[in-house]
Amino acid sequence: MSETKEKIVSLADKLIRVKGFNAFSYKDISDPLQVKNAAIHYHFPTKSDLGMEVLDKELRSLEENSAKWKKLPEDEQLIKFCGVFRKHCNNGNVCLMGSLAPDYETLSPEMQQKVQQMAATILEWMTGCLEQGRKHKRFRFKGDAGDRALLVISNLQSSLLLSRVLGPSAFNRISRQLLEDLGA
Amino acid sequence: MSETKEKIVSLADKLIRVKGFNAFSYKDISDPLQVKNAAIHYHFPTKSDLGMEVLDKELRSLEENSAKWKKLPEDEQLIKFCGVFRKHCNNGNVCLMGSLAPDYETLSPEMQQKVQQMAATILEWMTGCLEQGRKHKRFRFKGDAGDRALLVISNLQSSLLLSRVLGPSAFNRISRQLLEDLGA
DNA sequence: GTCTATATTCCGATAGAC
DNA sequence: GTCTATCGGAATATAGAC
Numbered sequence: 001m002s003e004t005k006e007k008i009v010s011l012a013d014k015l016i017r018v019k020g021f022n023a024f025s026y027k028d029i030s031d032p033l034q035v036k037n038a039a040i041h042y043h044f045p046t047k048s049d050l051g052m053e054v055l056d057k058e059l060r061s062l063e064e065n066s067a068k069w070k071k072l073p074e075d076e077q078l079i080k081f082c083g084v085f086r087k088h089c090n091n092g093n094v095c096l097m098g099s100l101a102p103d104y105e106t107l108s109p110e111m112q113q114k115v116q117q118m119a120a121t122i123l124e125w126m127t128g129c130l131e132q133g134r135k136h137k138r139f140r141f142k143g144d145a146g147d148r149a150l151l152v153i154s155n156l157q158s159s160l161l162l163s164r165v166l167g168p169s170a171f172n173r174i175s176r177q178l179l180e181d182l183g184a
Numbered sequence: 185m186s187e188t189k190e191k192i193v194s195l196a197d198k199l200i201r202v203k204g205f206n207a208f209s210y211k212d213i214s215d216p217l218q219v220k221n222a223a224i225h226y227h228f229p230t231k232s233d234l235g236m237e238v239l240d241k242e243l244r245s246l247e248e249n250s251a252k253w254k255k256l257p258e259d260e261q262l263i264k265f266c267g268v269f270r271k272h273c274n275n276g277n278v279c280l281m282g283s284l285a286p287d288y289e290t291l292s293p294e295m296q297q298k299v300q301q302m303a304a305t306i307l308e309w310m311t312g313c314l315e316q317g318r319k320h321k322r323f324r325f326k327g328d329a330g331d332r333a334l335l336v337i338s339n340l341q342s343s344l345l346l347s348r349v350l351g352p353s354a355f356n357r358i359s360r361q362l363l364e365d366l367g368a
Numbered sequence: 369g370t371c372t373a374t375a376t377t378c379c380g381a382t383a384g385a386c
Numbered sequence: 387g388t389c390t391a392t393c394g395g396a397a398t399a400t401a402g403a404c
Binding site: 369370371381382386 | 391393398401403
């Protein structure tokens with residue numbers, strides 16, 4: 001992938017997280033890169049094509065991380081996962097799910113399906129992490145691991161949304177108590 | 185408030201929850217009400233004015249509910265609160281915070297301040313409910329009640345976002361486990 | 369209070385030169 | 387791969403008649 005194309009995707013990712021998919025425009029990308037909007041359309045004919053590339057990049061990042069963390073104890077894996085959210089919080093970002101889920105009904109069918117895939121991938125990873133971690137006595141929690149995974153994911157997702165409105169202390173308080181509850 | 189004006193606000197509320205604030209247009213309101221967009225602008229000169237009315241209505245609804253539930257045991261109050269979210273889930277809605285927080289940076293300063301106020305109001309109510317409920321032995325949980333309130337709010341908020349993508353089982357699983365954790 | 373009509377701006381997208 | 391130029395459409399918003 002060309003350098004310009006990578007910059008476009010990276011900027012689009014940032015814009016989705018800060019302004020939302022429907023609120024950013026090609027001008028928000030072409031201006032900082034000092035090109036014309038036609039240049040963006042050359043790389044990504046439609047806005048949906050651009051959104052798809054952002055989602056594909058995020059999915060690859062998820063796979064890379066889970067592979068990279070595979071040998072770590074599960075509690076450390078979860079702390080790494082929280083660290084990704086912490087970094088986004090510090091950068092004023094929300095997560096892609098938190099940004100795209102409210103806009104879901106306005107997205108192209110392709111993007112809807114990809115968002116679905118992303119949600120399923122995250123849920124699957126988190127469920128496995130919690131299940132294995134409990135088996136290895138590194139977590140303690142009641143109930144089904146899949147249900148617990150949904151709780152943890154929703155905590156982290158909304159911690160970034162709430163931090164937007166209430167300040168970054170929301171993320172700190174949520175992530176700290178979350179890990180303590182699990183005994184991590 | 186005139187009947188038309190109320191219909192406009194009610195429809196705007198629905199549109200914010202389904203499509204997002206930046207994705208809906210005056211046409212989405214004027215068409216179903218069979219009026220022209222100028223009629224909407226007569227009642228609400230700017231889109232921000234309309235958004236403010238939706239937020240004010242939600243704040244009044246929050247105050248009404250908390251007053252109406254004041255005499256109930258705290259666990260029943262929380263179940264009532266979850267019921268509001270359940271209803272939204274069944275209607276394909278997300279909550280106002282879940283919709284407006286991702287768009288926060290694109291909102292007018294007035295709306296930003298009102299969203300902040302709404303978040304603070306919800307957090308305050310939930311903190312009090314949990315704190316009193318624990319004192320009265322109707323909840324059991326560890327740590328600060330304010331931290332726990334943030335966790336519960338983020339669970340409910342994201343349960344609607346995830347239900348958009350993964351289907352309504354996400355809400356059911358999250359709300360059920362959430363109440364069980366609290367011993368409610 | 370609602371209408372017609374329009375101003376203004378912006379957006380996504382495309383054609384064709386270079 | 388990027389440019390100029392432009393199309394077609396949609397959005398918010400306003401002026402003035404009724």
